[in-house]
Amino acid sequence: MDWGTLQKVLGGVNKQSTSIGKIWLTVLFIFRIMILVVAAESVWGDEQQDFVCNTLQPGCKNVCYDHFFPISHIRLWALQLIFVSTPALLVAMHVAYRRHEKKRQFRHGEKIDIEELKKEKFHIRGPLWWTYASSLFFRIIFEAVFMYVFYYMYDGYQMPRLMKCSAWPCPNIVDCFVSRPTEKTTFTIFMLAVSGICIVLNLAELCYLVLKACMKEPRKTT
Amino acid sequence: MSWGFLRDLLSGVNKYSTGIGRIWVAVVFVFRLLVYVAAAENIWKYEHDEFECNIKQPGCENVCFDHFFPVSHIRLWALQLIIVSTPSLLVVFHVAYRENRDKHHNQKLYRNPREIDGGLLCTYLISLILKTGFEIVFLVLFYKLYNGFKIPHLVKCDIRPCPSTVDCYISKPTEKMIFLYFLVATSCLCIILNISELSYLIFKYSIKCYLKRYMKKQQ
Numbered sequence: 001m002d003w004g005t006l007q008k009v010l011g012g013v014n015k016q017s018t019s020i021g022k023i024w025l026t027v028l029f030i031f032r033i034m035i036l037v038v039a040a041e042s043v044w045g046d047e048q049q050d051f052v053c054n055t056l057q058p059g060c061k062n063v064c065y066d067h068f069f070p071i072s073h074i075r076l077w078a079l080q081l082i083f084v085s086t087p088a089l090l091v092a093m094h095v096a097y098r099r100h101e102k103k104r105q106f107r108h109g110e111k112i113d114i115e116e117l118k119k120e121k122f123h124i125r126g127p128l129w130w131t132y133a134s135s136l137f138f139r140i141i142f143e144a145v146f147m148y149v150f151y152y153m154y155d156g157y158q159m160p161r162l163m164k165c166s167a168w169p170c171p172n173i174v175d176c177f178v179s180r181p182t183e184k185t186t187f188t189i190f191m192l193a194v195s196g197i198c199i200v201l202n203l204a205e206l207c208y209l210v211l212k213a214c215m216k217e218p219r220k221t222t
Numbered sequence: 223m224s225w226g227f228l229r230d231l232l233s234g235v236n237k238y239s240t241g242i243g244r245i246w247v248a249v250v251f252v253f254r255l256l257v258y259v260a261a262a263e264n265i266w267k268y269e270h271d272e273f274e275c276n277i278k279q280p281g282c283e284n285v286c287f288d289h290f291f292p293v294s295h296i297r298l299w300a301l302q303l304i305i306v307s308t309p310s311l312l313v314v315f316h317v318a319y320r321e322n323r324d325k326h327h328n329q330k331l332y333r334n335p336r337e338i339d340g341g342l343l344c345t346y347l348i349s350l351i352l353k354t355g356f357e358i359v360f361l362v363l364f365y366k367l368y369n370g371f372k373i374p375h376l377v378k379c380d381i382r383p384c385p386s387t388v389d390c391y392i393s394k395p396t397e398k399m400i401f402l403y404f405l406v407a408t409s410c411l412c413i414i415l416n417i418s419e420l421s422y423l424i425f426k427y428s429i430k431c432y433l434k435r436y437m438k439k440q441q
Contacts, residue, residue, distance in 0.1 A: 002259055005229055005251065041264075048272055048393060058276040059376070059391035066375055070396040078261040082252060089248055097241075169276070169389065 003033050006085055013088045016095050016122060016132075020205040024198060028085070031194045036077055040187050043180060044074040050179030057171055064165035064176045070153065073184070077191060080146040084198070087135035087142075094131040098122055129213060136206045143199050147192065157192055159184040225259060228307055235310040238317055240338070242419040246412060253408045254303060262401050265394055266296035272393030279383055286379035286390045292367065295398065299405055302360040306412070309349035309356070316345040343427060347420065354416045357409050364406075371406055373399045 007029060014025055047069070053061045099122075124132050151157065159181040166173045178184070229251065236247050269291070275283045320342070338346055365371065373395040380387040392398075 002225075002256075006256060048268070058274045059389060062272065062274055062391040062393050063375055066394055066396050069394075071400050072265075072394075072397060075261045075265065075397065075401075079257070082256055082260070086252060089252065093244065093248070169391075 003037060006082075007033070009092060010085060010088055013092045013095075016091060016124070018124070018205055018208065020201055020208060024201045024205065027194065027198060027201065028081070032077075032081060032191070032198075035187075035190070035194075036074070036081065040074055040077065040191070043183050043187055044072060047072065047179060051176065052179075053165065053170070053174050053176040055170060055174045057169055057174075060165070060167075060170040060174060061176070063167045064163070064170065064174065067165060067167050068163050068176070073150075073154075073188060076146065076150060076153075080142070080195075083142045083146070084139055087138040090135050091128075091132055094128055095122055098128065124209070129209065133206060133209055136202050136209070140199055140202045140206070143195055143202070147195055150188075150192075157185070157188050159188065225255060228255065228304065231314075232307060232310065234314055238313050238338070240419060240423065242415055242422060246415045246419070249408065249412060249415065250303070250307065253411075254405075257401075257404065257408075258299060258303065262296060262299065262405075265397050265401060266294060269294065269296075269393060273390065274393075275379065275384070275388050275390040277384060277388045279385060282379070282384040282388060283390070285381050286377070286384065286388065289379065289381055290377050290390070290392075295364075295368070295402060298360065298364060298367075302356075302409070306353055306356050306360070309352035312345050312349045312352075313342070316342050338423070339427075343423065347423060350416050350420045350423075354413055354420075357413050357416070361406065361409055364402075371399070371402050373402065 010025060010028075014022055017025065048065055051061060051065050053064055055061075122128060159178055161178060161181045163176045163178065164173050165176050232247050232250060236244055239247065270287055273283060273287045275286055277283075373392060375392055375395040377390050377392065378387050379390050
């Protein structure tokens with residue numbers, strides 16, 4: 001049980017997505033989840049072991065580490081990925097519900113679009129359009145919120161090499177050194193850039209959906 | 223043999239669930255199991271190594287750690303996930319039993335072995351009550367074992383062989399607390415979902431019963 005299960009679920013959503021949605025899913029899997037698992041986890045793996053403070057006072061390192069890293073970058077990214085993927089589940093549930101309804105109608109002998117049922121793809125119309133649009137909206141909100149939380153918690157996106165700590169039981173202002181600060185900064189900026197790209201993709205998809213819906217409306221009225 | 227087994231089990235349960243039941247499965251997968259495996263496990267990975275006491279006396283750290291963490295949070299979390307998912311097995315077994323009976327007698331004893339009615343309804347309701355009960359038990363256990371859901375960064379320990387009252391420092395207390403609150407929030411959400419599903423099923427079948435009786439009276 002790991003990201004593979006999420007991949008399976010989201011893979012199902014892939015069929016119902018627009019082209020931009022498919023690009024978003026690819027970016028999510030390759031540039032975020034895979035990078036997180038393959039690279040970022042190793043970079044942050046030894047973060048507390050190699051966090052060194054210039055003091056022999058027992059407990060000072062623990063307290064300083066906790067003070068500067070209330071929640072680790074890697075955990076925040078994992079949570080961000082989980083929250084950002086969740087709205088897609090709404091779409092998956094809606095599609096499953098529609099499929100169930102269509103099958104029920106078919107069993108009761110009503111006329112339905114067999115081609116649509118066979119292809120297992122539903123056009124994004126009506127209530128499904130609203131579910132899809134809401135999922136896009138929530139995705140954008142979650143991405144933005146997490147980016148802000150990162151910025152607020154870590155005073156920007158750079159990892160400093162040295163932090164000064166005077167929390168008790170440290171006897172005075174003690175120098176604490178973070179492990180691999182440059183590598184961590186690189187990955188932080190990378191993940192930030194990819195989040196930005198995902199926000200742009202989601203916005204583009206939302207605009208596309210709205211435009212498509214607006215263009216259909218005048219055609220209906222004429 | 224790992225969490226994949228639980229995942230497969232819950233996927234199986236998904237087929238026989240109501241709509242709210244499916245939401246419950248999704249919440250358990252995404253917000254509990256996935257968060258556990260992807261994030262929480264690593265926070266508690268080196269908890270014993272990083273637990274530090276302000277003393278050089280050998281054995282003091284071990285004894286103090288054991289005193290303050292009889293069962294680690296992360297193990298309790300894992301137990302909770304397993305035990306809370308298990309009542310759904312009752313429903314799976316009952317459906318399998320029904321389908322087996324149909325096969326054995328070579329005739330359709332049930333209109334639809336997977337439809338939630340009669341005996342299967344009772345089993346389903348019992349599984350919901352058990353799930354809710356286990357969730358509440360674990361939440362109370364967490365609360366009682368650790369005096370609330372807070373994790374202090376410093377604990378004072380004076381158990382032998384520690385020579386006096388010694389300061390011991392817990393690693394990553396803030397991060398652990400954040401995830402503990404997350405655990406509590408998702409447990410509460412699951413309890414609410416279970417209670418809603420229970421109410422929905424009881425309401426639906428009471429109405430069904432009442433209508434049946436009403437139709438009988440009319441005839």
